[in-house]
Amino acid sequence: KSSTMLRQVDACIRNGIKKKIHEKTLPAPMISRCDYSVWGILKKCIGMELSKITMPIVFNEPLSFLQRMSEYMEHTHLIHKACTLSDSIDRMQLVAAFAVSSVASQWDRTGKPFNPLLGETYELTREDEGYRLISEQVSHHPPISAFHAQSLKQEFEFHGSIYPKLKFWGKSVEAEPKGTMTLELLKHKEAFTWTNPLCCVHNIIMGKLWIEQYGTVEIVNHNTGDKCVLNFKPCGMFVKELHKVEGYIQDKSKKKRRVLYGKWTECMYSVAPKVYEANKKKAGKGDAKKNKPTEVMPGVQETVSVITGSALLWRITPRPPHSEEMYNFTSFTMTLNELEPGMERLLAPTDCRLRPDVRAMEIGDLDTASVEKDRLEEKQRAARKEFSTDEEEWSTRWFRLGTNPHTGAQDWLYTGGYFDRNYTDCPNIY
Structure with a gap:
C-alpha cells in the first residue's frame, strides 16, 4: 500500500505543483x-501601524502574503543565467536585475x-x-514571514524573512518591507544581500489608486567586495521620474564598473560609465522639455530611453x-493558488492553498470568505x-531564529526537512 501511495504522490508531483501549469x-x-471607501476606514488611523487595523475583506486579493512573497521568484531565469557567468561584475548585473524584477509584480x-x-x-x-x-509564518x-528557495540542481539558495510595516x-x-534578502550562488561561493525598497499606494482619498517604489537598495557581494547601489526614484511632482531606477556597480576598490538604468515596471539596462x-x-x-506636474499615475507608461551601447538585462x-479584471495578477501569480486533484495528499495541512x-x-x-476569515482569526x-494558559511557547516548524552568516x-x-513529507507535527490552524 505504501509503495502504491508513493507512486500516486509522485504522479501528483508531476501533474501538480512541479509541472508548469498555464492557468490564464x-x-x-x-x-x-x-x-x-478606504478613506472611510482609515481616516482615524493616520500615523498608526496598519497591521493592527481590521480592513473589510473586499480590499483583499485571493492570496496569502506567503504566496505574494513567492512572486520574488517570477524571473528566476536571471539567477540561472548569473550562475553561468565567469565574471563577478556580470553576475552582479543580473543579481541587481533580479532584485528589481522581484518587486515588478x-x-x-x-x-x-x-x-x-x-x-x-x-x-x-x-x-x-x-x-x-x-x-512559513514564524511570528x-x-x-x-520567512522563506527559503533552493535550486533543484544545487546552483543557488535564496532566502529571507519579511516584517512588513504599514x-x-x-x-x-x-509599506516598509523590513528584512534582508540573501542570494547565494553556490558554484561561485558568493553571497549577495539587500533590502527591498519602500512601497507606497497613493490616492487613498479619491482618484485612481497607484503604486510607486522608492528608496535606495544596496546589494553587497560579501565574497568579492563588489557593490551595487540602486536608486528607486520617487515620482514627486513630475511624471518623468515615475518608476525610474538608476544606479551603478563598483568593485572593491570603489571604481565604478557599470551604470544600470530603467524602470521597475518595464526593464533594466547596463552601460559603461563613460558612455x-x-x-x-x-x-x-539639448532643449529640455518641461515636465508637467501630476497628481495621479498616468494611463500610459513612459518608455525607457535606451542609450546606444547598452545591454538589456x-x-x-x-x-x-x-x-x-483579475486583481492585476501576472500569469505567474494566477498559478499560485492552483490545487490539482490529489495535491492535498502532498501538501502540508498548513499550506495556504487550503485556507477556506x-x-x-x-x-x-x-460572504463565506468573510465568515471564514473571522472564524480562522478567532481560532487563532x-x-x-x-x-498562554499552559505557559508554553509557540514552536516554529521549518525555520528557527538564528544569525545570518553574511x-x-x-x-x-x-x-530543512519539509520536503521529506512528514507533517505529523503540523498544527491544525484551519
Whole structure:
C-alpha cells in the first residue's frame, strides 16, 4: 500500500505543483470595491501601524502574503543565467536585475493579501524553472514571514524573512518591507544581500489608486567586495521620474564598473560609465522639455530611453489581457493558488492553498470568505490564549531564529526537512 501511495504522490508531483501549469484566469473576476471607501476606514488611523487595523475583506486579493512573497521568484531565469557567468561584475548585473524584477509584480496591485495565520506555510515547486520554495509564518506579533528557495540542481539558495510595516499618511499608505534578502550562488561561493525598497499606494482619498517604489537598495557581494547601489526614484511632482531606477556597480576598490538604468515596471539596462556620462552631457545641451506636474499615475507608461551601447538585462513579462479584471495578477501569480486533484495528499495541512477564506474569495463568494476569515482569526486567538494558559511557547516548524552568516544580523533560517513529507507535527490552524 505504501509503495502504491508513493507512486500516486509522485504522479501528483508531476501533474501538480512541479509541472508548469498555464492557468490564464481565476475562477471568478475581481470583486468590485466601488461601494466601499478606504478613506472611510482609515481616516482615524493616520500615523498608526496598519497591521493592527481590521480592513473589510473586499480590499483583499485571493492570496496569502506567503504566496505574494513567492512572486520574488517570477524571473528566476536571471539567477540561472548569473550562475553561468565567469565574471563577478556580470553576475552582479543580473543579481541587481533580479532584485528589481522581484518587486515588478506589485505594479498596480492595490489589493491587500490575506494576513498569514501563525504556522501557515506555502510550498512552490517549479521543476520547469528548476527550484522549490517553502515559506512559513514564524511570528504573529510582529508579523514575520520567512522563506527559503533552493535550486533543484544545487546552483543557488535564496532566502529571507519579511516584517512588513504599514503606515497610513492621509493620502497614501506606505509599506516598509523590513528584512534582508540573501542570494547565494553556490558554484561561485558568493553571497549577495539587500533590502527591498519602500512601497507606497497613493490616492487613498479619491482618484485612481497607484503604486510607486522608492528608496535606495544596496546589494553587497560579501565574497568579492563588489557593490551595487540602486536608486528607486520617487515620482514627486513630475511624471518623468515615475518608476525610474538608476544606479551603478563598483568593485572593491570603489571604481565604478557599470551604470544600470530603467524602470521597475518595464526593464533594466547596463552601460559603461563613460558612455552614460557622455550621453548625460549630450542630453543636457539639448532643449529640455518641461515636465508637467501630476497628481495621479498616468494611463500610459513612459518608455525607457535606451542609450546606444547598452545591454538589456531584464524585461518584464507582459501580463495577460484580462489582468485588470483579475486583481492585476501576472500569469505567474494566477498559478499560485492552483490545487490539482490529489495535491492535498502532498501538501502540508498548513499550506495556504487550503485556507477556506482565500478559496471562497477566489470564487467570488465574499460572504463565506468573510465568515471564514473571522472564524480562522478567532481560532487563532483561542489557540494563543491556550498557549498562554499552559505557559508554553509557540514552536516554529521549518525555520528557527538564528544569525545570518553574511550580515551578522538576526534572521529566520530554514532548518530543512519539509520536503521529506512528514507533517505529523503540523498544527491544525484551519
